[in-house]
Amino acid sequence: MIPISWVFFLSLSLFTIGVFGVLARRNLLFILISLELMLNAVVIVFIAASRYHSASTANSDGQIMYLLVLTLAASEIAVGLSLVIHMYRQHHHLDIDKLNKLRD
Amino acid sequence: MLETIFIITAAIILISALLTITAHNVVHALLYLVVTMLAISLIFFILGASFAAALQIIVYAGAIMVLFIFVTMMLHQGEKSLAQERHLFHFTTSITALTLSSLLFFELIYMLFFTSADTANSMVTAQSSAIITVKDIGKQLYGPYSLLVVISALMLLSALITAIHISKSPATIQIKAKGDNL
Numbered sequence: 001m002i003p004i005s006w007v008f009f010l011s012l013s014l015f016t017i018g019v020f021g022v023l024a025r026r027n028l029l030f031i032l033i034s035l036e037l038m039l040n041a042v043v044i045v046f047i048a049a050s051r052y053h054s055a056s057t058a059n060s061d062g063q064i065m066y067l068l069v070l071t072l073a074a075s076e077i078a079v080g081l082s083l084v085i086h087m088y089r090q091h092h093h094l095d096i097d098k099l100n101k102l103r104d
Numbered sequence: 105m106l107e108t109i110f111i112i113t114a115a116i117i118l119i120s121a122l123l124t125i126t127a128h129n130v131v132h133a134l135l136y137l138v139v140t141m142l143a144i145s146l147i148f149f150i151l152g153a154s155f156a157a158a159l160q161i162i163v164y165a166g167a168i169m170v171l172f173i174f175v176t177m178m179l180h181q182g183e184k185s186l187a188q189e190r191h192l193f194h195f196t197t198s199i200t201a202l203t204l205s206s207l208l209f210f211e212l213i214y215m216l217f218f219t220s221a222d223t224a225n226s227m228v229t230a231q232s233s234a235i236i237t238v239k240d241i242g243k244q245l246y247g248p249y250s251l252l253v254v255i256s257a258l259m260l261l262s263a264l265i266t267a268i269h270i271s272k273s274p275a276t277i278q279i280k281a282k283g284d285n286l
Contacts, residue, residue: 010114016209021125023201026192047153060236066156071256075263081175082271088179
């Protein structure tokens with residue numbers, strides 16, 4: 001028997017680690033990796049909550065939302081990595097702080 | 105017994121996630137990320153969602169990681185990009201981010217443990233209810249959730265078109281434009 005607050009604690013710690021990664025890293029690839037971590041933290045809450053609300057009957061809503069988030073993550077990574085390749089072709093590095101051409 | 109496994113797995117997840125976002129080498133970060141994904145799938149198994157756990161291994165640790173590793177293979181330049189990364193990310197540049205995210209962390213901890221009393225006592229476990237089979241999920245997906253399948257299909261299609269369009273090299277586009285003018 002696992003208290004649901006343990007699962008929530010795990011998920012929010014993982015989410016905070018992902019937030020730190022997005023804020024602190026300046027490499028575009030690492031930002032995408034941190035986004036993956038944050039999506040996974042959200043998914044853990046979905047599945048734990050659907051498990052918690054299925055005391056008498058089987059409840060598969062959490063796994064269906066997991067499928068949606070999985071599709072979202074796959075498409076996000078496809079678009080993000082193609083942007084990474086494009087940026088590397090144009091600038092020959094992945095520092096997002098150098099992407100200020102519109103400002104100048 | 106289940107609690108011990110849960111705690112060990114959660115510790116593995118948190119440690120490898122921390123190592124992922126603090127690594128300087130992209131390949132090391134990706135390997136730590138694979139460890140994180142596998143441990144998360146173990147958490148899903150403990151929570152009784154076996155289909156989600158299998159998908160986590162197949163899609164995340166399989167497909168998405170391979171995508172990342174292919175891109176890293178194309179872009180990584182060994183010692184040069186390592187030195188660049190060391191210049192981009194070190195401890196002194198990330199103090200502000202650390203402060204902000206630890207503030208968020210303590211807020212969430214406060215919300216979870218110090219505001220409501222009923223969440224701390226509620227239990228969730230694998231043996232609490234009937235086992236969810238893949239058949240149940242399929243019935244749900246093509247019954248009340250059929251709009252979700254359509255939305256996922258549209259999302260994947262648009263991502264496919266976007267990825268092909270963005271990653272097309274500029275030289276090919278110019279040649280194409282010249283051909284169109286002729």
